[in-house]
Amino acid sequence: MNAITPLRRRRLSVPTVTLSHGGGGTAMRDLVEDVFVSAFAGDAAAPLEDQARMDLAALAAGGDRLAFTTDGFVVDPLFFPGGDIGTLAVCGTVNDLAVGGAVPVMLSCAVVIEEGLAVDTLRRVAASMADAARAAGVRIVTGDTKVVARGACDKLFVTTSGVGVIRRGIEVGIGKARPGDVVLVNGPLGCHGATILAARGDLGLDADLASDCAPLNGLIGDLLDAAPGTRLMRDATRGGLAAVLTELAEASGVGVLIAEEALPVTPAVRGLCELLGLDPLHLANEGVLVAVVPREQAAAALAALRAHPLGGQAALIGGVTSERPGRVVMDTAFGQRTIDLPVGDPLPRIC
Amino acid sequence: MNAITPLRRRRLSVPTVTLSHGGGGTAMRDLVEDVFVSAFAGDAAAPLEDQARMDLAALAAGGDRLAFTTDGFVVDPLFFPGGDIGTLAVCGTVNDLAVGGAVPVMLSCAVVIEEGLAVDTLRRVAASMADAARAAGVRIVTGDTKVVARGACDKLFVTTSGVGVIRRGIEVGIGKARPGDVVLVNGPLGCHGATILAARGDLGLDADLASDCAPLNGLIGDLLDAAPGTRLMRDATRGGLAAVLTELAEASGVGVLIAEEALPVTPAVRGLCELLGLDPLHLANEGVLVAVVPREQAAAALAALRAHPLGGQAALIGGVTSERPGRVVMDTAFGQRTIDLPVGDPLPRIC
Structure with missing residues (x-):
């Protein structure tokens, strides 16, 4: 988890991601604020936190069980007709929650970035994630950023995890199909x-x-x-x-x-x-x-x-x-x- | 999320990970069962699920707020004195939860594997994760596996996310330090x-x-x-x-x-x-x-x-x-x- 307090909103002055953007210092803070906080926090009413918190009572109002799932995304190419790795990363985890009968509530987003990736590419992906989250009615509430040297990963990998709530009475499961269905x-x-x-x-x-x-x-x-x-x-x-x-x-x-x-x-x-x-x-x-x-x-x-x-x-x-x-x-x-x-x-x- | 039902327990007959191990078919199922299900599920009383679920009432008995965090791990080398990427991935997310005042409850584990990685390396990492989870008193309840071609990532990346519960009355926060503390x-x-x-x-x-x-x-x-x-x-x-x-x-x-x-x-x-x-x-x-x-x-x-x-x-x-x-x-x-x-x-x- 990035120990990042979103105090400022800066626009990065460099066009590509460098190793220092993953080092836990001011460079990383600037990258996270420019790219992720600005895309995910929206009107700053719900800032991106290093540890997201939610009232259990509010969750319990939606159901009686918590659902939790994770998915990594390594799609190649990053952008394709109909979406990109950001759209996939949000929809994939939203769908994993939903097919289990859960109403998706919040997502996390952890990225591994290859040194040299264009910051604008990251901004596009973050914008897609924000759009998909809005369409799904979920919030991206926490994240992490790692940068590896050129050649140590292919451009960008994204892992999302999700938390949702299963409504009382919903009982779906892969072992529940019956003859006649x-x-x-x-x-x-x-x-x-x-x-x-x-x-x-x-x-x-x-x-x-x-x-x-x-x-x-x-x-x-x-x-x-x-x-x-x-x-x-x-x-x-x-x-x-x-x-x-x-x-x-x-x-x-x-x-x-x-x-x-x-x-x-x-x-x-x-x-x-x-x-x-x-x-x-x-x-x-x-x-x-x-x-x-x-x-x-x-x-x-x-x-x-x-x-x-x-x-x-x-x-x-x-x-x-x-x-x-x-x-x-x-x-x-x-x-x-x-x-x-x-x-x-x-x-x-x-x- | 791997749509994997842990029906069988097979030991892989191949020594290294291939692209087919990430393809969502029988090869992936065999890898996940050999490496991750066998390490994390322990006595199978709590099998690794494609969507983990937990009673909200049981969570609420531990506190009044849910905590949620994520962290990606790309450490090089994978193994070092005192631990490995698996130890780090569990401890890192457990610690992110704990420093926010939460009692860690359950973790997810998403891996990106480079084609050609020795299956034994994965088994060692999974065993370290299981050991660290046992030491921390948390369960690894869900996961995901992706495989990329040789050269598209450096050996192995692990992303863990965690859910915990914050006890009533615990109010810690990065902005709460006061002169005299x-x-x-x-x-x-x-x-x-x-x-x-x-x-x-x-x-x-x-x-x-x-x-x-x-x-x-x-x-x-x-x-x-x-x-x-x-x-x-x-x-x-x-x-x-x-x-x-x-x-x-x-x-x-x-x-x-x-x-x-x-x-x-x-x-x-x-x-x-x-x-x-x-x-x-x-x-x-x-x-x-x-x-x-x-x-x-x-x-x-x-x-x-x-x-x-x-x-x-x-x-x-x-x-x-x-x-x-x-x-x-x-x-x-x-x-x-x-x-x-x-x-x-x-x-x-x-x-």
């Missing part, structure tokens, strides 16, 4: 993974792609209101939809049967997958919610998702079965095929 | 910084040095029992004692006067500082507590520190004055000198 997604698969692939540039692709990176907590709030019996939710990040479905099948001891024709996939993602021999089920997403809901609440759940700006293309993609526990099977035009958890993502540094 | 430290200055300097190896030093890296929460608990009026506490990490004192002088609008002869410094650290022209006040520490206490509680505070294994060499090093607000002055054998916040640490990647 249905599986829903809020929108098209693979947009983030396909976008990063294309943004790497070395493929010569210029497709009409953008990351789906978005905070899902609002959508999830609406879903839980409409379908309070929701069994479990996951955001399908690394490993894609395939990873989520195989995980829930194993953890719940159930089979999952999905229909390929029901999967929402954009023409741009489908085209890129066909070109490169990839499967949209394995591509990473940063704004795709997978929800397992009791059949009798399916219609209400689907309507709630579709009524939200992030759920216009929500779809019922399959159901939970008692057959083949632990296995995920997909109906395709050519018969059934088994969906496996991949060994790894087809693309490193996807998030 | 005294300044205490629990032990010798500069051991961590001097150890890392020597461990870098490129100086040809072979001094009798070890990092002071330790969890301070037990010591701090004893201090607060003995001196409940304690104004503020800080652990003197990057920037050393000088950074803490200048920060509290500025934030509290007071002067600080310390006596050089009262500063505890080991012969090994003093020797290294004289050799290299460094100042022990600017060297980083990872187990040095600085506390400002009302004068009438000074004796009780000092006795409490000295009675603890981490406070045997505790000392009263100076006092808070109304003169020269915002300035730190040291009495030396050659008269008074002003202590400034350094621009940066003399050594990059100290923690």
